[in-house]
Amino acid sequence: MILTNAQIVLADEVIKGTLVIKDGVIDSIDHGNVSVSSAIDCNNGYVTAGMVELHTDNMEKHFTPRPGVRWPAMQAFKVHDAQMASAGITSVFDAISIGDVIEGSERLNNLTRMVGALNESRERGLTRADHFLHFRCEVSHQDTLENFNKLMKQTPVQLVSVMDHSPGQRQFAKMDKYREYYQGKYKLSDAEMEAFITRQVDASAKYSSPFRKSICETCHELNIPLASHDDATLAHVEESHDFNMVIAEFPTTAEAAHAAHKKGMSVLMGAPNVVRGGSHSGNIAAHELASAGVLDVLSSDYYPASLLESAFMVAHLESNDYDIPKAMRLVSLNPAKAVGLNDRGEIAIGKKADLIWSTLEEDHVHIEQVWKSGQRAF
Structure with missing residues (x-):
């Protein structure tokens, strides 16, 4: 050709x-x-x-396109795959959530269905893009460690990220944003929301630290790359670095992003953050990190079509030194290198x-x- x-x-x-x-x-x-x-x-x-996507949860919406609707797994995966390819994403790390902030969620119900459809599609050669498995571990959920250990025995995993979405810290340091997001998402009354907050804080205190430590130890033994998630403070970054994490996903402050970048971690931010001009959670804007020269990787996160768009937008911002080649590395070469894919990018x-x-x-x-x-x- x-x-x-x-x-x-x-x-x-x-x-x-x-x-x-x-x-x-x-x-x-x-x-x-x-x-x-x-x-x-x-x-x-x-x-x-072709772009390399390290963290997308785009697959989930196709498995449950409406509340109570469970779409056939292979059909759901193939639509997701086609959407990624049409966006120019040729290598996809599908971020499948182990654990959630609410019991009985469709995310948890679809866990094994998503893993099974991804593996079967790869084995049968039915994918348009190359797909890799990324476990995103919600360490404040009581079943996360058990499910993680069980799945690790059943399927090969290429990337693991560790996160805690409990209120008052990391992504949701601002409690008004936490209430706005989860009250809107789950249609909770004010009283239900306060009870929800209490449960999440208690669960984090009980499970987060031991689960984080155990999951990281397993990944080190198996030589699986690790990513932190929503680091907000220097203490968070030090902890992530001590666990030998190679990627800093979505740091929420300039302080954390600068510290992670200085320690050699690849700072990953959301492409939707670039396209929208800022964070939906009220945290640091990706373009500010680009201006500071500490943005290494972009991820489409929940919106595949944002990835190529965001790279060109970064290249045309006046306040940074990202020309087109350097901006394109954010979505291709840099993410490939971060996870050891040396044949592409x-x-x-x-x-x-x-x-x-x-x-x-x-x-x-x-x-x-x-x-x-x-x-x-x-």
Whole structure:
């Protein structure tokens, strides 16, 4: 396959030229265009590396599209997979939640269904993107450690993150934001909300520390990369670093982000945060970390189409030094390196031909085509 008349975004520069793909990998990169009849003319659009998504919970919504509706697992997964590929995400770490803040949630009911559908789809070669398993462990939930240990014996896992969404700390240091979010989500009365807060605080005090320690020890034994979540203070970052965590997911303050970055952890923020211009929880805005030079990775989190959009937005912000190559590394090379995927994430000879052809319209990025290992995925 030949792509020509393209603005090819390499790791450190953009060149106008031609790509040749053979046997699913990049065979050559050349300046200038070719007139071969079989070449795909990219019309001076951007060709970038396929994106690597480390933390998305997008799958969940397809398994329970409405309250009380349990969609067939394989169909639900295939829709999620197609949505990721159409967004230019060719490597996906599906963040499946072990534990929740409320008992009997659909998230917990769908846990084994989601894991099973992901594994079966991979085994049968039915995926458009490469999918990896990411366990996001809510350590303040009483069943988290038991479920984690059980699942770790049943299925291979490529990434684990550890989190505590109890009120008054981390993501929800601001209690008004906590009430707004959970009261709206679960339709709780004021009295029910206060009881809910009490239960969450008590559960965190009982389970969070021992569960965090045990899960991290297991991951170290199995050489599974670890990510912290919602670190807010220097103490949080020190704890994460002591547990040898390599990724700092969604730090909530500039102080925590700077400290994590200084310690060599990859600071990951949400692409929706960039697109919306700030955090829905009232925490630090991703563009502020970009301006400070401590933003390393972007994740689409709950909105796949935000990822490529956010990279171009970061590249065009006036208050930072992220040009297009550096901004694209936030969604491709940097996340790939953070989890040890050394065969992808950049346009370079010998790397996987995971590619996106896109054009910049007036107010958004338009994806023309997506390839995984040289095969059309969208």
